[in-house]
Amino acid sequence: MAVSLGRGAFQIKEPVYITSYAAVVGKKEGEGPMGKCFDRVETDSYFGQKTWEQAESRMQQETIYHALEKAALSPDDIDIILAGDLINQCTSSTYSLRPFGVPFLGLFGACSTMAEGLIIGSLILSSGAGKRCVAATSSHFSTAERQFRFPLSYGGQRPPTAQWTCTASGAVVLDTQTENSPRISSVCIGKITDLGVTDANNMGAAMAPAAADTLTRWFKCSGKSPENYDAIVTGDLGKIGGKLFAEIMMKQGYDVNPCYHDCGAMMFDAETQDTHAGGSGCGCGGSILCGHFLPLVKSGKIKRMLFMATGALMSPMLVQQGESIPSIAHLVEITGE
Amino acid sequence: MAVSLGRGAFQIKEPVYITSYAAVVGKKEGEGPMGKCFDRVETDSYFGQKTWEQAESRMQQETIYHALEKAALSPDDIDIILAGDLINQCTSSTYSLRPFGVPFLGLFGACSTMAEGLIIGSLILSSGAGKRCVAATSSHFSTAERQFRFPLSYGGQRPPTAQWTCTASGAVVLDTQTENSPRISSVCIGKITDLGVTDANNMGAAMAPAAADTLTRWFKCSGKSPENYDAIVTGDLGKIGGKLFAEIMMKQGYDVNPCYHDCGAMMFDAETQDTHAGGSGCGCGGSILCGHFLPLVKSGKIKRMLFMATGALMSPMLVQQGESIPSIAHLVEITGE
Numbered sequence: 001m002a003v004s005l006g007r008g009a010f011q012i013k014e015p016v017y018i019t020s021y022a023a024v025v026g027k028k029e030g031e032g033p034m035g036k037c038f039d040r041v042e043t044d045s046y047f048g049q050k051t052w053e054q055a056e057s058r059m060q061q062e063t064i065y066h067a068l069e070k071a072a073l074s075p076d077d078i079d080i081i082l083a084g085d086l087i088n089q090c091t092s093s094t095y096s097l098r099p100f101g102v103p104f105l106g107l108f109g110a111c112s113t114m115a116e117g118l119i120i121g122s123l124i125l126s127s128g129a130g131k132r133c134v135a136a137t138s139s140h141f142s143t144a145e146r147q148f149r150f151p152l153s154y155g156g157q158r159p160p161t162a163q164w165t166c167t168a169s170g171a172v173v174l175d176t177q178t179e180n181s182p183r184i185s186s187v188c189i190g191k192i193t194d195l196g197v198t199d200a201n202n203m204g205a206a207m208a209p210a211a212a213d214t215l216t217r218w219f220k221c222s223g224k225s226p227e228n229y230d231a232i233v234t235g236d237l238g239k240i241g242g243k244l245f246a247e248i249m250m251k252q253g254y255d256v257n258p259c260y261h262d263c264g265a266m267m268f269d270a271e272t273q274d275t276h277a278g279g280s281g282c283g284c285g286g287s288i289l290c291g292h293f294l295p296l297v298k299s300g301k302i303k304r305m306l307f308m309a310t311g312a313l314m315s316p317m318l319v320q321q322g323e324s325i326p327s328i329a330h331l332v333e334i335t336g337e
Numbered sequence: 338m339a340v341s342l343g344r345g346a347f348q349i350k351e352p353v354y355i356t357s358y359a360a361v362v363g364k365k366e367g368e369g370p371m372g373k374c375f376d377r378v379e380t381d382s383y384f385g386q387k388t389w390e391q392a393e394s395r396m397q398q399e400t401i402y403h404a405l406e407k408a409a410l411s412p413d414d415i416d417i418i419l420a421g422d423l424i425n426q427c428t429s430s431t432y433s434l435r436p437f438g439v440p441f442l443g444l445f446g447a448c449s450t451m452a453e454g455l456i457i458g459s460l461i462l463s464s465g466a467g468k469r470c471v472a473a474t475s476s477h478f479s480t481a482e483r484q485f486r487f488p489l490s491y492g493g494q495r496p497p498t499a500q501w502t503c504t505a506s507g508a509v510v511l512d513t514q515t516e517n518s519p520r521i522s523s524v525c526i527g528k529i530t531d532l533g534v535t536d537a538n539n540m541g542a543a544m545a546p547a548a549a550d551t552l553t554r555w556f557k558c559s560g561k562s563p564e565n566y567d568a569i570v571t572g573d574l575g576k577i578g579g580k581l582f583a584e585i586m587m588k589q590g591y592d593v594n595p596c597y598h599d600c601g602a603m604m605f606d607a608e609t610q611d612t613h614a615g616g617s618g619c620g621c622g623g624s625i626l627c628g629h630f631l632p633l634v635k636s637g638k639i640k641r642m643l644f645m646a647t648g649a650l651m652s653p654m655l656v657q658q659g660e661s662i663p664s665i666a667h668l669v670e671i672t673g674e
Contacts, residue, residue: 002466007417008440010466051658079345080526087652088425090445094529095651096664102527103345105453106650106665107446108427116442120457127464129339130349183667187439189417192431235365313431313443315424321388 002126013154016122018334019178022072023291024059025283026167030115032268035290039066045167056140058168060085063169064136067290071173075100078173078302079130082117084108085282086165087147092138099165099208102134110311111207112190113137114170114286115330118307119187121174131176138169148200150181150214150317158272158302161202163238163280165265170286172294176326180337182297188218188251188331192313196324200314204264204277207310209264210327211237212248214308218331219254226256228312228330230302233293234329235285235309236264238278263288285309297336307332313316339463343558345526351493353459355671356360356469356515357410360582360628361396362620363478363504366607367607374628375505375521376403382504390428393504397422397433400506401473404627407511410438416467419454421445422475423502429475439471447648448544448573449527450474451623452509452667455644456524458511460667468513475506476618482595485537485653497538499573500617503604504532509631517674519634522656525555525668529650533661537651541601542613543574548574549585551645555668556591564614567639570630571666572622572646573601575615600625607643622646634673644669652664 001013023038030041040062047055047062060083081100083093084107097104109116117135125133142152144165150156174184184329194211211234219225226232235246242262249256266288267279289307296302310329319325338350360375367378377399382401384392397420405411418437420430421444434441454472459530462470478487481502487493511521530547548571558564563569576584579599588594597629602618602626626644633639656662 002464002469004416004465010464013465039514053658076412079341082447084443086426089423089447089650089652089656091650091652091655094663094665095655095660098529098531101528104529104665105526106419106421106445108443110426120442120461121460123464123466124457126461126466128341128350129338129349129460129463189442191438192435192441221342232445313426313428315426315428317425318390318428318432321390325430326431328431328441 007217009218009221011186012122012126012184016125016174016176016184017178017252018172018180018294019175019181019224020067020173020260021290021294022063022070023287025287029166029168029267032273034266034288034292038287044297052140052142055094056092056138060136060138062204063171064134064187065307067173070156071215075102076131078134079101080105080133080256082107082121083136084113085251086110087289099129102185110313111280112309112311112328112330114289115307115332115335118184120331121191122187123175125174125286134176135170136171137282137286139165139283140167144281158276159201160276161240162276163264163278164275165281166279166284168287169285170290171211182294182334182336184332186333186337188214190214190328190330192326194324194326200319200323203280203312204238205244206312206325207327208237208241208244211245211308211310211329214329226252226254226259229304229306231305232256232260233307234262236261236280238264238325240277253278293325297334301335305334306336338653339460340360344554346558347461348461348523348554349521350554350585353462353511353513353521354515354518355631356507356512356518357404357408358627359400359407360507360624362624364605366503366505370609371603371625371629375624389477389479393475393480394433397429397473397475397506400473400508404508404510415439415471417442417470419444419458420473421450423447423481425517447650447666448619449646449648450619450669451626452644452646452669455521455669456526456550456667459521459524462511462513469510470509470511473508474619474623476502476620477504478502481618485652486513488549495582496538496576497615499613500601500615501612502618503616503621505620505624507620517634518670519631519673521669522672523670525551527665527667528549529665530661531661533670535661537656540617541575542581543649544664545574545582547665548582548645548647551560551666551668553589563591563592563596566641566643568642569593569597570644573617574599574647575601577614634671637673640673642671646673
């Protein structure tokens with residue numbers, strides 16, 4: 001059962017547990033400050049495939065298999081897989097999941113997908129439908145850059161606000177049975193927010209207001225505040241968007257700075273890795289949640305955290321047509337047992 | 338509460354009602370045999386906007402407003418909107434929903450989106466999270482053709498197996514309170530199915546095995562058969578795919594022919610409207626469900642039906658890379674009160 005706490009905010013009454021999780025990343029992500037936390041670092045950007053699109057699918061597939069293996073599960077044990085990605089028609093996910101034979105619900109939340117999958121998965125399990133589901137997502141630098149910006153061989157200049165799409169994937173197994181695991185205790189579904197940013201090279205600024213909208217709403221609905229959390233984590237606002245987000249929250253009366261982290265800012269060493277404002281992509285938040293934060297919850301070092309993945313819900317064509325960039329942020333409250 | 342009946346099949350125990358629905362279509366769809374069943378037929382393919390992408394967003398937006406108005410509801414009465422479409426990064430939905438201010442979960446299921454939204458919406462309401470949600474989808478001939486096939490001005494030849502993407506949108510309001518309305522009694526989530534079809538001009542053939550897989554699984558899980566239904570409806574298999582689907586079902590021991598309908602085959606008069614194998618697109622099944630079938634359930638002429646929307650989960654790039662077309666079909670059982 002879930003109970004409404006207010007607009008889009010729901011408390012999960014009967015436990016939904018995070019029984020397993022895995023993260024797989026590419027070479028550059030493995031060389032960054034978070035490199036040691038991932039289950040696997042693949043140095044071949046093609047993941048042994050012929051195209052980058054096939055590579056991203058293979059990476060996502062391997063991540064899901066890793067998460068299943070860690071819980072001694074097979075695809076037959078999974079009732080539903082929820083997945084999505086950035087690539088047109090979400091093919092990284094649909095081609096990834098072809099061999100699994102598991103009932104599939106496709107999502108599009110751009111870089112908010114990891115949180116969206118955890119929200120839908122935990123609400124579906126709360127209804128009694130199924131015992132176990134998987135939420136997964138991925139992004140790949142080479143598939144995203146050529147789709148959203150320029151052909152890689154063009155060597156386009158990147159402004160300082162630009163972020164670096166991570167080659168990374170995260171997968172989480174949710175169930176209703178594995179006690180003594182981190183659990184999803186509440187969720188808050190994002191609203192589409194658009195303050196008129198039109199610069200596709202400044203995604204962090206476009207997404208920061210969406211994150212602030214969701215978090216402020218969550219605090220108002222739940223009666224909680226930053227002091228209730230060991231960590232408040234955004235997916236890929238990057239350094240510029242993250243600073244803006246903390247400033248907006250401060251204006252709303254909430255000081256998030258003591259416990260605030262952004263996976264995009266954590267992923268790379270901007271000085272030595274030439275990644276400007278930080279990492280981005282569905283896999284950025286997904287892999288750092290699964291590689292870094294969930295193990296900290298599992299070990300008891302984090303007792304209560306918020307994971308808030310943000311997504312820019314635009315396409316290159318709409319930006320070319322002069323449209324601004326609508327964004328969204330979905331929130332998941334994760335609690336240690 | 339929902340109860341598992343078998344792999345991906347769930348019975349909705351406490352009623353989820355279809356309290357309102359609406360369909361808006363374009364000129365050609367309005368001139369076809371179903372023309373009179375829609376809430377609105379717009380003769381301007383731009384829907385008063387500057388681009389076709391904006392037109393599709395506007396059409397979807399109007400459809401949702403129609404559905405809300407028919408139930409005397411405003412966006413503030415809606416807890417969650419679930420929507421998706423065919424366009425890259427689902428922008429027809431995200432730009433459509435910007436002004437609503439309603440918590441949003443983005444879906445990608447290609448032409449299966451109407452059924453996917455109804456499934457997730459009814460399972461979420463079954464969990465107790467929220468009282469009311471909207472599931473919506475759309476497609477537009479001009480946005481889809483130039484994205485998936487050729488620029489319209491190129492005037493490419495269409496083979497006889499090709500389908501005509503409908504300019505159409507459907508929206509459904511689900512709630513847990515409006516008795517004496519059609520209700521969603523069970524759902525069955527599709528698996529990704531790929532029998533190796535590589536011809537993007539023969540989507541019906543690619544999707545038919547997915548529809549047969551889901552329906553066969555549903556019959557086995559539920560113990561039901563075609564005789565239990567007044568109508569078994571697929572979204573957009575078209576004439577060729579629909580025939581293939583019925584043949585596969587017959588080989589599995591189920592004769593669906595006495596009650597089988599395909600929204601793609603129903604939408605146009607192929608002889609006079611030059612639409613080859615029939616209509617397609619997310620809005621095809623969505624608009625005929627909302628314009629034709631739900632009113633028949635509401636009036637008691639249909640007591641029990643299955644709506645099964647099929648989706649081809651491919652992109653032009655993956656087809657160009659030589660990949661075959663994975664497909665999916667999601668099933669919703671709708672029962673009159």
